[in-house]
Amino acid sequence: MDAAQAQLLPEWQVAQWLNTEQSMSLADLRGQVVLIHAFQMLCPGCVMHAIPQARQVHEQFADQGVAMIGLHTVFEHHDAMQPHALAAFIHEYGLRFPVGVDAPSADGQPVPRTMARWGLQGTPTTLVVDRQGRLRLRHFGHVPDLPLGAFLGRLLSEA
Amino acid sequence: MDAAQAQLLPEWQVAQWLNTEQSMSLADLRGQVVLIHAFQMLCPGCVMHAIPQARQVHEQFADQGVAMIGLHTVFEHHDAMQPHALAAFIHEYGLRFPVGVDAPSADGQPVPRTMARWGLQGTPTTLVVDRQGRLRLRHFGHVPDLPLGAFLGRLLSEA
Amino acid sequence: MDAAQAQLLPEWQVAQWLNTEQSMSLADLRGQVVLIHAFQMLCPGCVMHAIPQARQVHEQFADQGVAMIGLHTVFEHHDAMQPHALAAFIHEYGLRFPVGVDAPSADGQPVPRTMARWGLQGTPTTLVVDRQGRLRLRHFGHVPDLPLGAFLGRLLSEA
């Protein structure tokens, strides 16, 4: 997405954070490039592709100015993917980056609040926010390492 | 394991079956080669290696005399891997072979009954039982496709 | 291929052997299961799939009665795949099993003699010969590890 046309990404609405002691907002991360993986712990495409990529981004780019954020956007099998189960998943897969639990809808709809607000189609979805908080990439499905790396490299080079 | 020295594998103790309407016993499967994958739905090695292999074995060998059985041997994170969560996992990963839930211990120990009875060390564990019900292979960790295929081929050739 | 209907595989015609000091015939290998990979050193599918599989078969099954044989069936780019180049390839890829150079046609046709005699369509082609010298499997393209292993296991179980 062209920087000139990009819009501020509205804040996420997170019910609970894991892997971080304090709650976080997008505004808190202004100045960093933010890579958000919206995922579900029982989504095979997430587990096979998005989660390993997220681990690598966190390990390789956290000290270069990329904030890696997981967002657990559960829209199916809610009983099986409650926060205590997510905590076990995070432990078993050795994830170290902050993971937020997308807040359930207020009216009992299956799609949680941030997923609805951002209009996400499913999981995994990759979103990249620039240093100014603008949404620059949103992709439903897997983004291969080479173009994702290049995109991060470009955004890191912006003032 | 040499056929002459192999022992009958004691029956599993299963609290609940998924993907099959009737409960099953090892004795019911006498005459078939039985491949058992003991796994946990949140064990990365199981998800990456054992589950895809089990799917392929079921698809390719079910009509050749191999009964593929999953055994959900939960010994950690029990709250996160209850049967309703396992059902969601099976649905998402498209598994079609019978999966039994290893019965919880009677005395509140974390290791379930079949896992304890068989002395399994962890997950994934691969077990192969011959047409006469004898345990011929038990391996903690992943067995690559080539030697597993050869082992199944040999046991299928036995009378 | 059903054993009852299988035919003896005619002998290969090899101009030169690598990785073995003496020339070999199919008849010499009677009593063993023979896995033949017909390949070309500059064929990507061979290099990516067939060659790694052949290495593993040789390492895991040579002492169980499987003779792994490579047959270099060059039908294109002949100048680039002469025996001295094949020797470099074998060295670089660390192959230890015998590799025969399919004999060039007598009349200047691009397809070499064994390839023509056996009616092979291209590379890689996998052929499996039983202990009695009969052709039991011929497949143009890659045979995955699981079914290939099972097939070897079955043939090894035959008297």
Add this chain to the structure above:
Amino acid sequence: MDAAQAQLLPEWQVAQWLNTEQSMSLADLRGQVVLIHAFQMLCPGCVMHAIPQARQVHEQFADQGVAMIGLHTVFEHHDAMQPHALAAFIHEYGLRFPVGVDAPSADGQPVPRTMARWGLQGTPTTLVVDRQGRLRLRHFGHVPDLPLGAFLGRLLSEA
């Protein structure tokens, strides 16, 4: 490598070009980011990792300002990797980017001229040159897609 400390990369010395009708110099590419893969067609690490990556870089980044260049730096098995064999390799692997044949040494040494001039240790080696012709990265072995992509993205963002 920090831009301030980076040095101009001396010109390559190429005996022959493939996949391009005109000979090329580094100076001709000033203004583009240049990714150079030094490889040998019979080097397994090159074939497995460097060549597929080079293909992807060419397909995805050629129109963004990255010039992908292969340099065939043969220092062993010279007879097996002559230009006519390289042409067959390029055809079979479907490579479309320019590949230069590193010029043989004048005094019969096995290491070719550019490889010696640049002090390369072996193959594959990845080199990245910025828009001003300065060497910014040199790595013997494989650079994974994620950090390579990020590096290209950063250099593309430089004026």
